[in-house]
Amino acid sequence: NKRIGEIEIRQECGEAIFSNEEDMGGINHNNEIDRRLSHVKKIIDNDGNVFWHAWCFDFRGRLIAKAPLLSPQQSDIDRALIRFKEWKPIGDRGWYWFRVFLFGFFAGKSGRPFEEGDLPEKRFGNDKRADWVKKNKKALIGLADNWKSEDYRSLLELEGGSGGKKETFQRLAALFEHRRLLNEYESLEDWGKVKSGHPVNFDASANGYQHLSMLLQDEKLAKSVNVIKSDDEGRGDIYHEVAERCNHNWKM
Secondary structure, eight states, X not given: OOOOOOOOOOGGGHHHHOOOTTSTTHHHHHXXXXXXXXXXXXXXXXXXXXXXXXXXXXXXXOEEESOOTTOTTXXXXXXXXXXXXXXXXXXXXXXXXXXXHHHTTTTTOOSTTSOGXXXXXXXXXXXXHHHHHHHTHHHHHHHHHTTTSGGXXXXXXXXSOSOTTOOHHHHHHHHHHHHHHHHHHHHHOOTTTOEEOOOOOOOOSSHHHHHHHHHHTOHHHHHHTXXXXXXXXXXXXXXXXXXXXXXXXXXO
């Protein structure tokens, strides 16, 4: 089998993936990135680009991947690189949820190529999120085509260093997959025939309170943590509600 050469980070991505070695932990962070790239090369060369994770339960009953490298629960670059081995037809419903998923990487952002009167607002419910992605299809494809442009570096978080809760490479991966899925659909004209292996994941909204709202059958709390739809079809935000209440009480 033909082996690939060394994997190198494109110049446009360097600032977003590597840390300044003079910063605390910078050298360790960069060594971890090099380890990941080395593992990717070995997996492609020796294992047909396939690998498995071993899983275990923690004391709270949550599933945890035992290996910290290339884990769906670890860094931005890890999550961006992973695909499922067996691709499945996504269907209309899968396409809906992929659009909701893609929206999450742009929620609350502004600037080119989005129009000021039609920005991706965090408060949008799932239907509005899916509709926004559909309406802004050309702009999102343009982002995928021109991601290296200086005009989009800030929007795509390709500058300003790595770390924290940045989703730079997950965002790029989702943009590229969105473009690929649309190209596939153009030729197949049936979402039931379009396949994908791209993971689609969502964070729960205050997971503990979600369970509590169901145990207590508390409709108001359930709406605040998105267990059920809000009356205005927007997204609940219990943290914002608590902040507003604190602000109100402080002024009294």
